[in-house]
Amino acid sequence: MSNSSSITQFLLLAFTDTRELQLLHFWLFLGIYLAALLGNGLIITTIACDQHLHTPMYFFLLNLALLDLGSISITVPKSMANSLWDTRVISYAGCAAQVFFLGFLFGAEYSLLTIMSYDRYVAICKPLHYGTLLGSRACVHMAAAAWATGFLDALLHTANTFSLPLCKGNALDQFFCEIPQILKLSCSDAYLREAGLLVVSLCLSYGCFVFIVLSYVQILRAVLRIPSEQGRHKAFATCLPHLAVVSLFVSTIMFAYLKPPSISSPSLDLVVSVLYALVPPAVNPLIYSMRNQELKESIRKVISWAFVNTDHLSITVHK
Numbered sequence: 640m641s642n643s644s645s646i647t648q649f650l651l652l653a654f655t656d657t658r659e660l661q662l663l664h665f666w667l668f669l670g671i672y673l674a675a676l677l678g679n680g681l682i683i684t685t686i687a688c689d690q691h692l693h694t695p696m697y698f699f700l701l702n703l704a705l706l707d708l709g710s711i712s713i714t715v716p717k718s719m720a721n722s723l724w725d726t727r728v729i730s731y732a733g734c735a736a737q738v739f740f741l742g743f744l745f746g747a748e749y750s751l752l753t754i755m756s757y758d759r760y761v762a763i764c765k766p767l768h769y770g771t772l773l774g775s776r777a778c779v780h781m782a783a784a785a786w787a788t789g790f791l792d793a794l795l796h797t798a799n800t801f802s803l804p805l806c807k808g809n810a811l812d813q814f815f816c817e818i819p820q821i822l823k824l825s826c827s828d829a830y831l832r833e834a835g836l837l838v839v840s841l842c843l844s845y846g847c848f849v850f851i852v853l854s855y856v857q858i859l860r861a862v863l864r865i866p867s868e869q870g871r872h873k874a875f876a877t878c879l880p881h882l883a884v885v886s887l888f889v890s891t892i893m894f895a896y897l898k899p900p901s902i903s904s905p906s907l908d909l910v911v912s913v914l915y916a917l918v919p920p921a922v923n924p925l926i927y928s929m930r931n932q933e934l935k936e937s938i939r940k941v942i943s944w945a946f947v948n949t950d951h952l953s954i955t956v957h958k
């Protein structure tokens with residue numbers, strides 16, 4: 640019987656054993672990863688460089704882009720490397736790092752999305768108090784609280800999970816390391832302790848979900864009381880991107896972890912994990928920039944500035 644101290648590596652779930660399909664998986668993931676890098680990188684650069692976007696809403700959006708960039712960078716490069724080199728191996732330390740950073744970034748992102756719903760609630764329901772309730776110091780404190788919440792939650796779960804004795808092999812039914820898959824390898828009733836912690840985390844997550852729902856109920860009521868159609872349209876336009884991002888994030892994770900065992904299968908689990916781990920980070924920048932004219936204009940300015948400076952640099956070099 641083996642335990643966690645004798646395990647030096649884990650075997651991740653391979654998408655396919657066919658070499659051509661492995662290369663297809665590599666190029667597909669590379670395309671998604673580059674799209675996420677480009678989209679989130681543009682949003683981070685634009686918000687950081689444009690003084691007009693130094694407002695609470697865009698400050699939180701910058702933090703969201705950083706979290707999305709981090710979360711997709713934890714899973715995708717390793718999966719791409721495994722497909723390229725036809726291997727399934729991840730080291731014990733690498734697996735622990737994936738569990739920690741994914742828990743950290745996902746937890747911080749969910750907390751941040753909850754804070755962003757409060758930002759939209761104050762902006763629409765209490766506009767006269769917006770500057771007071773969401774001053775620069777308050778925004779920094781709330782963002783720091785979101786990051787700290789994710790960090791502490793991930794630290795607790797990672798330490799608890801990797802202290803469990805593992806005796807059921809080292810093969811994980813997932814293309815990255817996650818706690819439920821590692822718990823399946825446990826040979827001790829000690830896994831119930833981690834399962835209990837997961838239940839507590841789910842309860843806290845449910846509390847955040849209720850807060851988001853109640854915020855949007857109040858927002859909807861306030862928007863419907865706006866007399867002008869143009870005012871209602873503008874209010875909806877500022878809320879719909881956040882609502883779409885929350886819906887995508889929550890629905891994919893809820894389906895991944897709360898779906899009935901009767902419909903569970905390795906192939907379905909793999910598809911769902913791709914949906915919640917890859918799609919939101921790649922799609923979120925598009926969702927936020929699609930209906931936001933101010934952000935689109937700023938992104939165009941940044942791209943134009945980059946091209947102008949590149950051309951100027953090339954002319955200088957040629958001279």
